[in-house]
Amino acid sequence: MRLTISGIDKVNKYLINLPKNLDKNLSQTNQGFMSSVKKSARLRLARHKVTGELSASIKLLPTKTKGKTKQFRLVVDSPYALPVEEGYKGHWVSALTPTRNSAGTIGDVYNFSGFMWIKPSSGLHFLRNAIEKNLSTFSQKLDKSVGRAIKK
Amino acid sequence: MTNTISQATILSDIWKNFFNRLKTDVTSVTITGSTTVTIQTYTSNFPDKAIDDKTAYPILIVDTPKISTSPLTASKSITEGTIMVDIYTNQRESAEKFLSLIIDSIETYKGDLSAVGIRDIEIADNDNDMVERGEIKIHNMSVTFSFKYYYSKTSGF
Numbered sequence: 001m002r003l004t005i006s007g008i009d010k011v012n013k014y015l016i017n018l019p020k021n022l023d024k025n026l027s028q029t030n031q032g033f034m035s036s037v038k039k040s041a042r043l044r045l046a047r048h049k050v051t052g053e054l055s056a057s058i059k060l061l062p063t064k065t066k067g068k069t070k071q072f073r074l075v076v077d078s079p080y081a082l083p084v085e086e087g088y089k090g091h092w093v094s095a096l097t098p099t100r101n102s103a104g105t106i107g108d109v110y111n112f113s114g115f116m117w118i119k120p121s122s123g124l125h126f127l128r129n130a131i132e133k134n135l136s137t138f139s140q141k142l143d144k145s146v147g148r149a150i151k152k
Numbered sequence: 153m154t155n156t157i158s159q160a161t162i163l164s165d166i167w168k169n170f171f172n173r174l175k176t177d178v179t180s181v182t183i184t185g186s187t188t189v190t191i192q193t194y195t196s197n198f199p200d201k202a203i204d205d206k207t208a209y210p211i212l213i214v215d216t217p218k219i220s221t222s223p224l225t226a227s228k229s230i231t232e233g234t235i236m237v238d239i240y241t242n243q244r245e246s247a248e249k250f251l252s253l254i255i256d257s258i259e260t261y262k263g264d265l266s267a268v269g270i271r272d273i274e275i276a277d278n279d280n281d282m283v284e285r286g287e288i289k290i291h292n293m294s295v296t297f298s299f300k301y302y303y304s305k306t307s308g309f
Contacts, residue, residue, distance in 0.1 A: 043203075043290060052200045137279070
């Protein structure tokens with residue numbers, strides 16, 4: 001006796017493809033979310049017209065993961081990132097202090113000699129605010145992404 | 153208006169097709185008070201040094217497409233991709249109107265894009281953001297289009 005269920009091939013194909021589609025869609029959503037955080041963070045940063053170093057140092061890199069869903073990390077590769085994000089006390093800075101980039105000294109960049117008083121800052125929180133702004137829509141995006149994978 | 157797509161320069165060719173289309177169609181909008189707002193900058197990257205220059209806005213950015221390839225048939229492959237379009241303005245109303253124009257332009261000319269192989273264009277995502285930078289407010293709206301591009305595989309591999 002042979003029992004044939006019509007349409008089982010399609011069900012089988014669907015079940016085989018479902019994890020692949022889920023990985024693909026979730027990877028895209030992860031990348032989209034992290035790109036949006038990067039864009040929001042750069043938009044919130046003050047820019048110095050000469051260097052723009054901090055903003056340019058924000059990069060999106062893939063992480064090595066065991067699963068097939070791609071994950072990403074946001075790297076802010078500048079010594080100024082932490083004080084700008086979290087704030088600093090007021091302090092004097094010498095014009096001869098190197099900027100630690102190709103722009104030369106702080107005096108060259110801000111056009112002063114001797115010492116300059118840097119006002120205290122409570123932090124710009126460019127990263128925290130960028131993450132908070134984008135987190136509010138992340139669950140919706142994940143929902144949509146899973147939904148699209150299931151419908152395929 | 154459309155550019156043919158070569159396998160060797162697929163990313164820049166797909167980008168050019170979207171960019172040229174939008175540069176032609178999305179130029180200005182009229183907002184409350186009969187003010188006409190005209191796009192000042194079309195680019196592929198945010199012009200960092202102009203961020204605090206109010207006269208540089210509105211800025212329309214067509215990002216480089218992201219693509220991945222998978223086999224379709226024995227002789228054909230399919231490239232699935234996404235391309236993000238951003239608009240930065242100083243008024244929320246104009247940002248919304250520009251976003252509508254961007255979507256309308258791509259929807260209207262789907263046929264032209266299909267003629268060069270860019271098919272199944274759909275809105276995959278959209279987003280918005282607002283930041284106050286000193287005296288200027290920057291409104292950002294973005295839309296991500298997904299698309300498919302079919303091409304013949306190189307045989308023998």
